[in-house]
Structures are given as C-alpha cells and as structure tokens.
Amino acid sequence: MTATSPKASAASPSASALTPVFVRLKLSLLRNGLRQSGGRRAAYITSAVLVLLFAALQLLGLILLHGTEHAATLAVLVVALMAVGWTVMPLFFPSGDETLDPTRLVMLPLRPQPLVGALLVASLVGIGPLFTLCLIVGSAIAVARGTGAALTAVAAVPLALLVCLALARAVAAANTRLLTSRKGRDLAVLSGLVIAVGIQFVNFGAQRLGSSGGLSALDPAANVVRWLPPASAIGAVASVGEGAYGRAAVQLLLSAGALGLLLYAWQRSLVKLMTTPDGSTLAASDASRKESTGKGLAALLPEGRTGTVMLRTLRYAWRDPKTKAAWITSLAIGLIVPVFNALQGNGTVYFACFATGMLGVQMYNQFGQDTSAFWMVLQTISSTRDAYLELRARALALLLVTLPYTLLVAAVTAGMLGDWAKLPEVIGLALSLLGAMLATGSVASATLAYSIPQDSRKNVAPGQGGIAALSIFGGMVSGAVLCAPMIALAIWLHVSGHHGSLWLLLPLGAAYGALLCWAGLKVAAPRTAARLPEILTAVSSG
C-alpha cells in the first residue's frame, strides 16, 4: 500500500468485494447507454455484430494459418498491433468508458490496490476486450505446436489480454489531466482525421506490400516484436513449440513483468490524480496568447460584414477542432487521391476535381458549424441583404483557400502525369464544380441546417441524420447536375475532335461557376432571412 493512502477505516472494501460492484457498474453503464435511444441501440448492436463477425473471421484465418511458414510472424504482429490500438485508444476515445475516469470515484473510500484490481477486471467487460481475446486466442492457436505450447498458451492468452487492458488504463490515467482539459478534448476531435488520413496511407502501404514479395518482408520486424510485451507472450507459445524453453520463459516473464509495471504505474497515477487538485483549475494557462494570428493580413480583408465574417470563418477553420478536422481531412484527402493515383500510374488530371469537391462540401451546413452561437449572427441579420452578405462572405472565405488549392492540386497532378495539355479544361471543370457546390451548399445551409455536436466525435446530432444526408448527398447530386452542361461541353469537344478549343473550358467554367454561385446565394439569402429562428433551433441541439 502506498504511503498516501488514507487511514484504514472499517468501510474500505477489499478487492474481492469491490470487483463485482465495478463489473455491475460497467454493465449498467453499457445498458443505460443503450437505453437512451433506439437508434443508438441499433447502431451498437450492428457494430457489435460486425465486430464479432470480423473477429470470428480473423480467428478462423489465424487458425487456418496454424503450421504455415509465416504464422509466428503474423501472430506476434497482430498482437502487437492490438497493443498499439489499446495504447492509443484512450487518447482518442476519452469518453468511451466512464469508468476510465477515476476522478469520478474520488469521493469514495477506496484503497488504491483493490481499486486497480477491480477496475482491471471491470475493463474486461465489453466488445473491445472480446474482440481482442478472439485475436489473441487465434494468434496463440496459429503458433501453438504440441501439448507444451498449448499449456503455455493457457497462461499466455490471459496475460496478453491483461497487458493490453492495463496499457489502456495506465495511459488513460496518466493522461487524465490532458484528456479532461479543453486541449485534450480538442485533440480527441482531431483524431478522426488521423484515422481518415491514416487509412489512405495504410491502403497505399498494403498495395506496395502486395507488389513486393509478401509476408517475408515482415520477418525482421517480427523478430524484434516477439520480445515486446504483450506479443512476447504469444512469442513464448511459439518458442515452446520450437523447443526453446529458455527463450519461452524469458518471453513470458517479460510480459508478466510488463503487466506488473503497468499496474504499478496505473496505481501511482490514480493515487496522484485522486489526491491533487483537479486539472480544470489549472488548465487555462495559455494567457500569453499573442494578439491575433496576423493583424497585417486581416487588414487586407474588406470592411463591414464581408471582412468580419471572412475573418471569423478563417479563424474558426484554424481554431475550432471540428471545423479544423473537417478542413484538414478535405485538404489531405483532396490531395492524396489524385496524387496517389498518379503515383500508381492509373491516375488522370481529372482526379484534381476531387479536391474541389472535398473542399466544396465545407459550404454545406454553414450555420450548423456555428453551433448555437448562431444566435449572435441571427441578431444582426434583419434583411435579405444582410443574409446575402453573410452567406457571400462565408463563400468568399472558402474561396480564399479553395481557389489556390484547386489550382495547386490540378498543377501537381498534371505535373506528375506530364499531362499539361489537360490543365486548362480540368481547372475550368473544377471551377464550375466549385461554383455549383457553393451554390447548393448555401441553399442547403439555409434550408437543411443541422447540429454538429461539439463534445462528441459525431458530426450529426441524434435524430438529424436524415437531414444531414439529404443536405450533403442531395447537394452533391444537384451540384453534379448543375455542372452537367460543362461536362457535356467537355465531352463533346473531345468526341468531335475540337481539341484545339478545349482551353475555352477554362474561362467558360470560371464564368459558369461564378454565375452558379451568385444564383445560389440569391436563392439562399431570402430563405435564410425568413428562417432565422428555425435555423437556430435546428443548429442548437448539439
């Protein structure tokens, strides 16, 4: 017991009494979370079924690997990957498990050691641990050869699972300060972005791996990883199968030692958390924030509502985690898709329009991005003219980023493919697409506003999914329809052999895009002005 623990009182329960309480607490939290809405229940059950199906397939796959050449390589890497997942997860999903937040238990008379034990057992409840268990069992089966190995696996599997969970818990407890502060929550919101962009790289990497010799490329990595807990527990199973009992013992001990260390670290941060002042009182210490990010550049914006709204929109794109995540995702994926396709040799310059489309989506649900702070805008819009200026300024702020970016992506893609001749027509098409997206986006903002919850990772408030889908997909379809004349013109010029006139698409596309955008704003402005309270209600439920 640590020195900081309070004087033993008769009421302090032991681990064996505490564990069932925490397991029941975890189950109640799960159940009550599901009770909140039918949609949530359906989503949970669907995802549970999918995850378990996936786990079962993985399990089957790993069992089939049994006895093959690369089984050990793959098995230790799978377990290591799970461990990485568990380490990172609490940083990205801080609200995912309420029992993760020990500050909620601070008023209860609990000793650290029983608490840690009970929390560890409670964290075994859930889909995540079950999924992990499936994979670890699969990995163990894949590498287990002989009775000795099977017996080792009986110890190694729970050990590996506990190390994974203890990792998550230790990381979460060590970072509770950060995770409950505003900065931490901002970070969590940005994590979706890491995942979105990460998937692109994984996808690219997997294609590379597929083309270069397969799994044997992973052997060197596996040789290191099988010494690292918790993968070393599975490594031990493989070692026993190969008759290397000494190595197996060391590997098993490494995992067990890691578990002990993690539990010790977790217990220490728990004690520290519960006996020192709360982070929220210390958090806001960045008072030294310097005067706005560029008074010089801001001065270039026009006076009046236009400049004011543009500046606010651009500041939000940088400072608001939700908006920032949306922007960076759009910018990154808008560049990655055409560039990676070009790298793989199956790209075309036309893919540059993808970047435009991704960025144009930012115009949708403009007022939802304001959250309920939209009331401040509402209070200053008293005519159609005000509404027009407001929407136009937001479109202009988007253009300030989108326009140069479109040109850049088009030029980079054309450069990589060496297809400069197509550049003018691609830019023309992209500009007309941009105009169409801004037009439909502003109309959708006025008529189909929905809330973006700020504190969760969701982008749509419960119950408004239909509106959001209608807004974005309806908008994209009508955007494409609006662009149809330009696309038809481009196709006609190609088919009829007027290649010399293709450059005409550049000025025509720019003019057509501008016209669409202007018309869209004109349609959206009176609707915005007439529906202000309705928009406020729609965007305030997050």
Place this chain on the structure above:
Amino acid sequence: MPDQAFEGTADTAGGARTAPPAVRVQGLWKRFGEQIAVAGIDLELPAGKFIGLVGPNGAGKTTTLSMVTGLLRPDQGTVEVAGHDVWRDPVAVKSRIGVLPEGLRLFERLSGRELLGYSGRLRGLPGAEVDKRAAQLLDVLDLAGSQHKLVVDYSTGMRKKIGLAAALLHNPEVLFLDEPFEGVDPVSAQTIRGVLERYTASGATVVFSSHVMELVESLCDWVAVMAAGRIRAQGTLAEVRGGATSLQNAFLELVGAGGRSAGDSLDWLGGGTR
C-alpha cells in the same frame, strides 16, 4: 394581485405620442409538442426601468425572452419592442435591443476582444468605434487581463460578462438578459450590477430573468411573476409584494408553493445514530 394598467401604457389614439412601453406582448403562445411552454401571456414593460422577470425553473421565462428577442418564433401573439413589431420590423427592433441568452453558446474560439470586434462590426458600427468601445467595456467589466484568452477558456462569470459586453456594444435601448447572475461569483455579479445600474440611470431599459428573489428585490423597480407559462402578477415591486414581508414570500404565495415542509418523513436525519 395587481395585474394592473399604469399610466401611459399605449399610444393614445391619434394624440401626442407618449413614450411607448419598452416591450408590449399580447397573447403570446408557444407549444413544444404536447407541452405548453407559454400559455397566452400579456405583458407591458415600462421604458427606463430595471425589470425583473421571475419564476421557478420551467416557468417559461427563457421561452418568453427568446420569443421577445426574435430567437424563437411564437405560435401565436405579437411582440413589440419600443413600438416596433419584432417579427414584422426586424430592422428597427434588432438595432434597438441587446441580448444575453442563457444556454446558447458564444463564438468561443474567438478571444474576448475578437468576439466584441466581431459582434460590433456585424452590427455595422465603424471599426475604430468598435475597438474603442470594446476596450472600455473590457476595462469596466474587469476583463482587460483576459481579453486575448479564448472565450472557451473563460469561467462562467467571465462568459456572462463578455456576453454582456457584446450585448451593450451597440448601445441598445432595451437590454434582455436571461439569468445574468446564474453561476456568477459575487465579485463579477457586483461588476455586472454596477454596469447595469449605470445603464438604466441613462434612461435605457433592462429586462432580466432570475429565480433569485433577493436579487430581484434589491435590483428591480418593476417585476413580472411567471409560473407554468402564465404571468401571475406584474407591476412595481411594491405592488407585486403587496402585504407580504418579502418578494420571496409573495412569490411563494403566488405560485402556491408556501408552507410545504418535510414533516416527519426525514426523522432519521441528524442526531447521533447512523
């Protein structure tokens, strides 16, 4: 209880215009599904007064203030501010009112100073004037030290103060504040109070909602009591208080919540045994 008329309530027909009331509400209704939030209220709030709208939680105060300030569309009824219809003449009304709503966000990723700059410029004030007024308001409201901090990092009291500054920036005729003292520390409350008193002394009107009777009693000249979506009484403080010893007691009588006590049901509470 006096649900009375007072002198100079309305434009006299055809004659010389007496000052219109700051706010006139007639037959205002709002339903949310099954629930009736505001059940046909009539209100006439005199100009130049410090007016308290009091009532228990869920009485419909926020809903009423939202409809009066154009944030929520009423199902039925009319609202006039300084003689202009809120829903038919928004240009005239929106420039004349300042609002500090409860439960709605601010643009929290702006610093306090940026928020004021944004708000003032949106209202069409010249940039230099906005900056001058913002600096003075930040100073008076004790926010000068945190003017460059993001509003998201502000405490509740600081948020209320920056919200108040944004509401005052364009020098409105009528100021609507929903629970301006809720969750505010005593020092900030005193600051807010000082600013509001100075503001009403110049002839402007403050309408604020609260469920803290002592506060309303010490601040307001004029009170409207709301419960279950209806106005139970309105008039000067003395009129509403009537024969009761305090506004608190008068209020409890009005909403029919007086004399409820725990009785014997908590007889185990206190004493030596556990």
